[in-house]
Amino acid sequence: MPTNIEDLELDEPPNVEPYEVLAVEKTATQDQIKTAYRKAALKWHPGAHLAKPEDKDAAHTKFQEVALAYAVLGDPRRRTRYDNTGRTDDSLDIDDDIFNWGDFYRAQFANAVTEATISSFTTDYKGSEEERDALLQAYTKYKGDMDKIYQQVMVSNPAVDEDRFRGILNEAIEKEEITPQRNKARSEDFLDNLAEKYGATASSKKKGKKRAQSPEEPPEEAFEKTAKRKTKKSKA
Incomplete structure (x- = not known):
């Protein structure tokens, strides 16, 4: 399982139910969504995953789902679109904002688990x-x-x-x-x-x-x- 950004091979964005993936209510605030994402990212990021090496492939799959859920719910416009349609694939491209799954995922992969985020989460958890x-x-x-x-x-x-x-x-x-x-x-x-x-x-x-x-x-x-x-x- 690759843990370096350069080695990532991505398929199409996964089909997920964002609220379930992040374990938040549909009434959750944007701050609550961000907190839930950081927690899920820390748990499933392949580079920080604490499970056995053979479980890292599963962690990679799960982290993609977490990243996609955050892509939808972390942007108020995409979230509104999803709430209206119930489809993640219809919620990513909004107006003149063309969503690039590869770029977004690589950014989340690189920044989701940093010394600062781990320290902050550890203190709270x-x-x-x-x-x-x-x-x-x-x-x-x-x-x-x-x-x-x-x-x-x-x-x-x-x-x-x-x-x-x-x-x-x-x-x-x-x-x-x-x-x-x-x-x-x-x-x-x-x-x-x-x-x-x-x-x-x-x-x-x-x-x-x-x-x-x-x-x-x-x-x-x-x-x-x-x-x-x-x-x-x-x-x-």
Whole structure:
């Protein structure tokens, strides 16, 4: 999958439902549309995509859909045309403004994911309810597999977010928002993988193993408390 602008090969603009692609209501303001686009672009841009290499082709396809949705909804005139016709292909060329899909896409590809946009998004996203919801959903979906969870939760970094994520997950288990997952991978394996990825030394790995368990394996107290609550409910 090419991640350089010069290597891009584009087909015709994809046929999409712009509001669905950007996950916004038809009443969304232009500022809300811009914010939704930046979020979607950061998630699906092939150059920033956190999934496995083989998933980058899918990311490229998705990013084209995101770019096309923004081309329509990001311009008030094109948006009005689309709202009236329901067709993206009829909404791109407006009056004397001839839309060039290749030029537009290359511009979005080059500028959608910059240091400034990533920094701004990271500041707003980390610690938000949206991030928390994504973490809890990923934890349940991937049964506590933290490698997959970090791939799913945007702009997450195990070297930075491990303790914070563990706290969020344990709190959610206490509130019975999620069910504790007994992942087969031990916390030592998680820390070893973490050290390998981020170049930690052997001594730091040993030190890390003495820490509390990772979110892959919530504390036994969480399991016991959950079990006791379920027992009480069944007796009630």
